Amino acid sequence: MTALDRETRKWLGSAGFTVDDEALWCEALTHGSTGESRHYQRLEFLGDRVLGLAIAGWLFERTQDDEGKLAQRLNALVSKRACAEVARRLGVPGHVRLGKQARDDGAAESENVLGDVMEALLGANYLAGGFESTCDLVRTFWREQVEGQTGRAKHPKSALQEWAAGNQRRPPEYELLDRSGPDHAARFTVRVRVHNVGEAEATAASKQEAETAAARTFMETFG
Amino acid sequence: MTALDRETRKWLGSAGFTVDDEALWCEALTHGSTGESRHYQRLEFLGDRVLGLAIAGWLFERTQDDEGKLAQRLNALVSKRACAEVARRLGVPGHVRLGKQARDDGAAESENVLGDVMEALLGANYLAGGFESTCDLVRTFWREQVEGQTGRAKHPKSALQEWAAGNQRRPPEYELLDRSGPDHAARFTVRVRVHNVGEAEATAASKQEAETAAARTFMETFG
Numbered sequence: 001m002t003a004l005d006r007e008t009r010k011w012l013g014s015a016g017f018t019v020d021d022e023a024l025w026c027e028a029l030t031h032g033s034t035g036e037s038r039h040y041q042r043l044e045f046l047g048d049r050v051l052g053l054a055i056a057g058w059l060f061e062r063t064q065d066d067e068g069k070l071a072q073r074l075n076a077l078v079s080k081r082a083c084a085e086v087a088r089r090l091g092v093p094g095h096v097r098l099g100k101q102a103r104d105d106g107a108a109e110s111e112n113v114l115g116d117v118m119e120a121l122l123g124a125n126y127l128a129g130g131f132e133s134t135c136d137l138v139r140t141f142w143r144e145q146v147e148g149q150t151g152r153a154k155h156p157k158s159a160l161q162e163w164a165a166g167n168q169r170r171p172p173e174y175e176l177l178d179r180s181g182p183d184h185a186a187r188f189t190v191r192v193r194v195h196n197v198g199e200a201e202a203t204a205a206s207k208q209e210a211e212t213a214a215a216r217t218f219m220e221t222f223g
Numbered sequence: 224m225t226a227l228d229r230e231t232r233k234w235l236g237s238a239g240f241t242v243d244d245e246a247l248w249c250e251a252l253t254h255g256s257t258g259e260s261r262h263y264q265r266l267e268f269l270g271d272r273v274l275g276l277a278i279a280g281w282l283f284e285r286t287q288d289d290e291g292k293l294a295q296r297l298n299a300l301v302s303k304r305a306c307a308e309v310a311r312r313l314g315v316p317g318h319v320r321l322g323k324q325a326r327d328d329g330a331a332e333s334e335n336v337l338g339d340v341m342e343a344l345l346g347a348n349y350l351a352g353g354f355e356s357t358c359d360l361v362r363t364f365w366r367e368q369v370e371g372q373t374g375r376a377k378h379p380k381s382a383l384q385e386w387a388a389g390n391q392r393r394p395p396e397y398e399l400l401d402r403s404g405p406d407h408a409a410r411f412t413v414r415v416r417v418h419n420v421g422e423a424e425a426t427a428a429s430k431q432e433a434e435t436a437a438a439r440t441f442m443e444t445f446g
Contacts (some may be wrong), residue, residue, distance in 0.1 A: 030328040042283065049279040053272040057349070059268050067268040131354045158383070 004029075008095045014088050015120060016137050018129035027115050028098070028120040031113060033099030038122035047123030050131070051078050054122075054138035058146060077142060080115035085091025087114040091099045092121075156215040160192070163223050170195040172218070174211050177201065190214045227252075231318045238313050238343065241352035249320070251343040254336060256322030263343035272347030273354070275303050276363035277345075278352050279367060300365060303338035309335035309364045315344075315382025379438040383415070386446055393418040395441070397434050400424065413437045421445050 004012075004022045008029065012019045019025055021059050027038045055077050059070050087093070092110045096117055125134045132143060139146075154162070160172050171194075178189040190210035195197035200221055202213035231252065235240045235242045242248055255337045277298050282293050299305060308315070316331045320407075321339055330336050348357045349412060377385070383395050386396075401412040413433035415424035425436035 015244055041290040042293065045293050046283050049276040053354070056269055056272040060265065067264040070265065070268050131276070198362070214325045 009096060012089060012121075016140065017125050018133060020128055023114060024124050024127060025121075027096055028124040030097040031099070031102060031107065031117075033102035033107065035099060036097075040117055042126075043120035044116045045121035045123070046059055046126060047119035047121065048078070050122045050126045050134055051083070051138060052121060053131075054135045055142065055146070057135070058142075062146075063131060072153070073151035077145055080111055081117035082142075082145055083118040084111040085110060087118040087146070090118075090141065092117055156212050156219060159223070160194075160215040160219055163219065164194050164197075169197055172215070174214070176207060176210075177204075192218050194218070194222070226380070234318060235344075236306035236312065239363065240348050241356060243351055244371060247347050248344075251347040252318055252340060253320040254322065254325060254330065254340075256330065257320055259320075263340055265298060266343035266350075267339045268346070268348035270342035270344065271301070271348060273345045273349045273357055274306070274361060277358045278365065278369070279426060280358070281365075285369075295376070299367055300332075303334055303375060305365075305368055306338035306341040307334040308368070310341040313341075313364065314331035315340055359439060379435050379442060382446070383417075383438040383442055386442065387417050387420075392420055395438065399430060399433075403424075415441050417441070417445070 004019075004026055009019060009022070009025075012025055023038070024043075028040050028043045029153075030036050030039045032039045051075070055074055056070070059065070061071055063070075065073075092114055096108045096113060097109050098113075122134055125137060134183065149181045152165070157172075162180075164170065164172055172192050173194075175193075176188060177191050179186060180184065180189075181187045186206075187203055187205065188207045188210040189201060189202045189203040190207065191199055192211065192214040198218070198221065200214050200218035202210050202217055204210040206212050224400050227242075232245070232248075240248070246261070247266075251263050251266045253259050253262045254377050255262045255264065275297070278297055279293070282288070282296055282300075286293075288296075288313055289319055297356065300352055313382060315337055319331045321330050321336075327419060345357055348360060379396075387393065396417075398414045398416075399411060400414050402409060403412075404410045408428075409429065410426055411430045411433040412424060412426040413430060413436075414422055414424045415434065415437040421441070421444065423438055423441035425433050426434050427433040
């Protein structure tokens with residue numbers, strides 16, 4: 001049973017957590033490398049499910065998406081990466097309790113450790129304050145990600161743009177090769193190319209749709 | 224928007240569900256094979272997480288097990304098989320709404336369908352009555368499994384016994400081959416054999432421990 005230092009207690013309170021039993025919060029912030037018998041893994045097990053339901057309920061009420069899309073977004077929003085992102089924003093790295101070696105190895109900045117601690121904190125809050133209040137916290141902490149792009153399927157043109165940038169390639173260039181048919185049934189053929197990588201073509205009822213289809217084909221072929 | 228028939232409404236209430244908005248409960252009981260646009264899959268998505276947290280919180284407070292053991296039990300307790308078992312006990316098969324073909328194919332008895340509907344019912348109850356009341360329901364419906372063996376690692380001797388029965392073999396026979404050493408440091412060597420399969424030996428500080436170790440070795444070799 002270890003006490004929280006004053007700084008950490010203050011920080012937890014100002015982040016919105018229900019801090020009462022100090023040993024509980026200490027456990028949530030303690031990594032196994034400390035050698036202490038109570039570390040965050042049991043609370044992480046619990047917090048993982050608290051977060052899962054909090055986000056699932058939120059997505060369910062926000063959209064009429066089918067369960068496939070819901071599951072895709074949920075998985076991204078509860079991923080270690082997403083949890084670590086929230087943890088960094090809240091300032092968790094300054095309060096994780098690590099053994100000396102792990103601290104020297106930079107574990108306080110590790111995505112796995114931060115993601116785990118974030119879940120453990122939610123587990124602790126569930127025990128201290130119940131589901132509803134923890135759900136409110138999640139809706140504050142995760143708002144940016146839920147309202148943003150996390151876990152949404154990217155538009156093929158954005159995906160291609162990002163892929164090119166991420167692979168140190170020039171931006172994709174789209175070219176209208178052909179426009180045929182009468183106005184009420186026009187067909188547009190577009191080519192997209194990325195310099196030194198390759199090209200793809202597609203035909204559709206509008207230039208925009210043809211560009212989208214070409215980008216999708218390009219990513220399927222080269223991405 | 225379809226109304227529930229009177230029988231089903233009565234059954235839901237007597238099972239303990241919070242039945243108010245009929246369309247919601249109709250959705251939870253409706254399989255995609257009906258061709259209706261609102262079927263159970265979105266509610267199943269939600270109910271899956273409701274069940275996960277309800278069971279995780281329950282296991283967390285019941286034991287001091289580490290997260291590995293907790294996760295093992297949780298996975299077994301929320302499996303399709305476990306959900307279908309609860310669904311059968313509650314009488315769900317008589318109330319699932321199926322398309323004709325699916326009904327003729329026996330989908331009302333399918334483990335997948337029953338497991339899904341069970342989760343969807345929990346999702347509906349979460350929307351209708353909130354987390355706490357759904358948690359109470361889960362603690363009623365799953366009591367037998369949580370207090371029983373579901374998801375517990377089996378004792379090696381039981382595992383071997385069941386394996387032999389399940390493979391139409393004779394029961395395992397244990398034989399004490401040797402007892403050596405002084406009384407305060409006795410060593411027991413035991414052989415276990417299953418007729419027409421094979422045998423294994425182990426030595427330990429008691430006959431019981433040696434039998435356990437021999438059964439474990441047997442299962443590792445032949446199981």
